[in-house]
Amino acid sequence: MRETIRSLLRHRKAAVGGSILLFFVVLAIVGPWLVMDPSDLVGRPHQPPSAEHLFGTTGQGQDVLAQTVVGARETMAVGFAVGALVTLVGALMGVTAGYLGRRVDDVLSLTTNIFLVIPGLPLAIVLGAYLPSGPLRMVVVLTVAGWAWNARVFRAEALALRNRDFVAAAVVAGESRSRIVARELLPNMASLVGSSFIGNTLYAVGAEVGLEFLGLGDVGSVTWGTNLYWAGNDAALLTRSWWIFVPTGVCIALVGFSLTLLSSAIDELTNPALRAPPAVAPVTASVTAAQTEPLPPGVLLSVRELCIDYATERGRSRVVDSVSFDIAPGEVFGLAGESGSGKSTIGYGLLRLLPPAASISQGRILLGDTDVTALGADALRSFRWAQVSMVFQSAMSALNPVLTLGEQFHDTLAAHGPTTRASSYARARELLAMVGLEPKLVDAWPHQLSGGMRQRVGIALALALQPKLVVMDEPTTALDVVVQKELLQRVLELKSRLGFAVLFITHDLPLLLALADRVGILQGGKLVEVDTAQRIRTEARHPYTRLLLSSFPHLTAADAEGPLPDMALAANERVPARAALRGGHR
Numbered sequence: 184m185r186e187t188i189r190s191l192l193r194h195r196k197a198a199v200g201g202s203i204l205l206f207f208v209v210l211a212i213v214g215p216w217l218v219m220d221p222s223d224l225v226g227r228p229h230q231p232p233s234a235e236h237l238f239g240t241t242g243q244g245q246d247v248l249a250q251t252v253v254g255a256r257e258t259m260a261v262g263f264a265v266g267a268l269v270t271l272v273g274a275l276m277g278v279t280a281g282y283l284g285r286r287v288d289d290v291l292s293l294t295t296n297i298f299l300v301i302p303g304l305p306l307a308i309v310l311g312a313y314l315p316s317g318p319l320r321m322v323v324v325l326t327v328a329g330w331a332w333n334a335r336v337f338r339a340e341a342l343a344l345r346n347r348d349f350v351a352a353a354v355v356a357g358e359s360r361s362r363i364v365a366r367e368l369l370p371n372m373a374s375l376v377g378s379s380f381i382g383n384t385l386y387a388v389g390a391e392v393g394l395e396f397l398g399l400g401d402v403g404s405v406t407w408g409t410n411l412y413w414a415g416n417d418a419a420l421l422t423r424s425w426w427i428f429v430p431t432g433v434c435i436a437l438v439g440f441s442l443t444l445l446s447s448a449i450d451e452l453t454n455p456a457l458r459a460p461p462a463v464a465p466v467t468a469s470v471t472a473a474q475t476e477p478l479p480p481g482v483l484l485s486v487r488e489l490c491i492d493y494a495t496e497r498g499r500s501r502v503v504d505s506v507s508f509d510i511a512p513g514e515v516f517g518l519a520g521e522s523g524s525g526k527s528t529i530g531y532g533l534l535r536l537l538p539p540a541a542s543i544s545q546g547r548i549l550l551g552d553t554d555v556t557a558l559g560a561d562a563l564r565s566f567r568w569a570q571v572s573m574v575f576q577s578a579m580s581a582l583n584p585v586l587t588l589g590e591q592f593h594d595t596l597a598a599h600g601p602t603t604r605a606s607s608y609a610r611a612r613e614l615l616a617m618v619g620l621e622p623k624l625v626d627a628w629p630h631q632l633s634g635g636m637r638q639r640v641g642i643a644l645a646l647a648l649q650p651k652l653v654v655m656d657e658p659t660t661a662l663d664v665v666v667q668k669e670l671l672q673r674v675l676e677l678k679s680r681l682g683f684a685v686l687f688i689t690h691d692l693p694l695l696l697a698l699a700d701r702v703g704i705l706q707g708g709k710l711v712e713v714d715t716a717q718r719i720r721t722e723a724r725h726p727y728t729r730l731l732l733s734s735f736p737h738l739t740a741a742d743a744e745g746p747l748p749d750m751a752l753a754a755n756e757r758v759p760a761r762a763a764l765r766g767g768h769r
């Protein structure tokens with residue numbers, strides 16, 4: 184808790200938003216004792232700011248400064264009360280519905296949906312007409328009109344959390360349902376609770392001021408909403424008495440601004456990936472002779488002295504350090520190395536798909552005549568997928584869950600040239616058949632496919648525009664060994680037929696040695712050894728490569744001469760595949 188408060192204080196948006204809000208909270212608490220009675224008629228009406236009345240007088244001769252300061256108290260109190268109540272009711276209803284499911288969910292969701300379809304303003308007007316006037320009426324009206332959206336958000340979060348292992352562990356441990364909701368689910372939604380409270384307070388202040396401005400509040404009380412109501416009634420606009428409504432308007436805007444800053448700060452603090460990358464000093468890139476040499480014949484891709492840095496709070500962090508390698512047309516080049524060695528960063532770098540915090544600080548990437556490192560935004564868009572495509576690690580998140588496969592093929596094809604839906608679907612069927620899937624799956628949704636089938640779709644999509652190079656970033660990590668083998672066999676077959684080259688990224692060195700023509704070993708962002716798969720297997724020179732090889736039990740020195748996993752296995756030979764893998768590496 185103390186750490187959270189400390190990081191909030193260090194965060195610039197949180198500090199600015201929090202300071203403004205704190206100012207208004209203090210003003211609301213102590214301000215009314217420091218100014219005159221806002222209802223007293225203290226001067227002539229419509230008097231502009233003067234030494235006597237710093238903010239001028241209202242259309243009835245009251246002090247505008249006193250009205251603005253006193254108005255803060257009820258406005259802020261109602262705002263915070265509604266913010267807290269809407270969050271509490273929404274969280275309880277939503278989490279209970281989402282966690283308990285079935286009948287309870289049916290009843291609570293129906294209630295929520297009914298409240299969602301009733302328009303908020305008429306509901307507030309009707310409720311306001313029946314309840315006794317006063318600040319409590321406003322709190323009840325705004326809570327009743329506002330809780331339902333919140334319940335929806337919390338229900339969705341509870342649905343996502345209830346299948347997590349720690350909830351299952353609590354069930355197995357015998358915790359009661361109410362305890363699971365209170366101790367397991369709600370604390371895991373702390374950031375959602377925080378940002379909902381801020382957002383709901385913002386809603387409450389806006390709605391309260393709006394209702395009171397329309398005369399639907401208690402016009403006898405002094406709030407920012409009634410200040411604006413009386414400003415309108417006393418013809419402040421017609422008489423150009425701007426000082427009557429501007430101070431209240433500025434206060435509302437500042438409170439809204441501070442709440443927005445706080446909400447955004449909570450998002451950034453609870454999800455660091457949303458933060459803008461820290462500014463770091465630019466690097467003066469040195470251009471060496473090797474980088475400027477033209478591409479030698481017989482080379483498709485040439486990566487030369489590539490350096491990739493991440494901007495961090497502590498300055499630049501180099502994760503890819505002077506990496507150079509070539510890939511020939513039709514070659515399978517493997518990149519292996521332990522987790523965090525920079526494999527994926529290189530793969531994403533080739534497509535210039537690095538996250539905002541990362542940048543290529545030195546080096547060149549040449550594909551044929553194209554200097555990839557120098558491509559502008561438009562050229563890059565047409566280069567990607569048409570020249571170099573990618574098969575991602577997570578097949579489920581790489582496919583859009585709300586589009587059928589056919590639509591996803593159509594989107595990819597349409598992004599690179601004019602096409603009709605009919606011809607995209609025909610090509611999609613052809614590509615699906617090519618990767619060993621039924622063409623009729625063109626109308627299927629991603630969730631209807633198994634992991635292996637999804638990854639085949641990923642490969643089919645990657646081949647849609649017949650690229651020269653396909654980057655495969657751990658495409659089989661989530662698959663069992665039999666499916667993995669079938670898939671890789673299919674890739675090799677397609678590669679021989681279509682002639683594309685592959686950059687295959689994995690931490691699984693034995694797999695790579697069976698699959699790749701040449702292999703590069705990465706250690707801490709540096710390429711420590713590049714050689715043919717055969718020589719890496721039998722005559723590895725670098726100690727780190729030897730260490731990697733010895734980490735896999737079946738590839739110790741004694742086994743090194745033994746048979747490799749059989750990559751020539753036919754796709755339909757599932758049963759022999761298991762036998763062949765008995766001495767396998769996984």
Ligand SMILES: Nc1ncnc2c1ncn2[C@@H]1O[C@H](COP(=O)(O)OP(=O)(O)OP(=O)(O)O)[C@@H](O)[C@H]1O
Nearest residue numbers: 493495502521522523524525526527528529540690
């Ligand atoms: N936003 C970031 N800021 C700073 N460093 C980062 C950031 N993202 C990644 N890194 C660092 O970049 C390095 C390389 O990461 P990368 O994902 O390329 O490794 P990898 O070899 O592909 O690992 P894995 O096999 O686990 O996916 C890691 O040390 C990681 O800590």
